[in-house]
Amino acid sequence: xxxxxxxxxxxxxxxxxxxxxxxxxxxxxxxxxxxxxxxxxxxxxxxxxxxxxxxxxxxxxxxxxxxxxxxxxxxxxxxxxxxxxxxxxxxxxxxxxxxxxxxxxxxxxxxxxxxxxxxxxxxxxxxxxxxxxxxxxxxxxxxxxxxxxxxxxxxxxxxxxxxxxxxxxxxxxxxxxxxxxxxxxxxxxxxxxxxxxxxxxxxxxx
Numbered sequence: 001x002x003x004x005x006x007x008x009x010x011x012x013x014x015x016x017x018x019x020x021x022x023x024x025x026x027x028x029x030x031x032x033x034x035x036x037x038x039x040x041x042x043x044x045x046x047x048x049x050x051x052x053x054x055x056x057x058x059x060x061x062x063x064x065x066x067x068x069x070x071x072x073x074x075x076x077x078x079x080x081x082x083x084x085x086x087x088x089x090x091x092x093x094x095x096x097x098x099x100x101x102x103x104x105x106x107x108x109x110x111x112x113x114x115x116x117x118x119x120x121x122x123x124x125x126x127x128x129x130x131x132x133x134x135x136x137x138x139x140x141x142x143x144x145x146x147x148x149x150x151x152x153x154x155x156x157x158x159x160x161x162x163x164x165x166x167x168x169x170x171x172x173x174x175x176x177x178x179x180x181x182x183x184x185x186x187x188x189x190x191x192x193x194x195x196x197x198x199x200x201x202x203x204x205x206x
Contacts (some may be wrong), residue, residue: 061153
């Protein structure tokens with residue numbers, strides 16, 4: 001199993017932490033508000049609490065914060081992220097839900113990759129899974145993308161430990177299209193589907 005540090009205290013952080021613990025992973029919860037971090041860890045049972053800004057204990061570090069906070073968090077950690085596998089889960093969608101907050105032609109994952117130490121490796125994952133869908137323990141597909149083979153192998157094994165199916169979408173250049181899929185899902189929820197109680201997956205036909 002894996003050692004995981006989750007930076008963030010929101011719904012996705014809690015859902016991922018819960019499934020990670022159930023899958024036998026070591027989980028560290030980290031947040032700026034240490035009291036809330038302790039409350040989340042206590043509610044989950046079995047998670048430890050890290051100190052915001054110090055080197056995360058986990059080999060895999062999940063950035064479970066909104067895009068507006070991602071780069072400031074990465075900058076705050078700096079060299080403490082050296083050698084880590086960084087999972088970026090955010091959807092960097094503009095407030096009007098019509099585009100992205102990232103620079104044209106880029107992605108949140110690319111911006112993170114430019115900001116972390118050279119020895120850290122960024123993988124895009126989990127942005128096409130809504131937190132409340134993830135929480136109950138359903139079997140779902142998780143699309144992921146990254147450039148480093150070893151990092152993707154680690155992330156794939158972690159996804160499998162959650163009882164989910166990892167689907168390798170390719171190199172980090174695909175991250176912008178995974179983020180576009182995230183925007184598509186939100187648009188579907190607000191229009192054609194009418195709610196957020198659905199998931200994105202792949203069916204293999206014989």
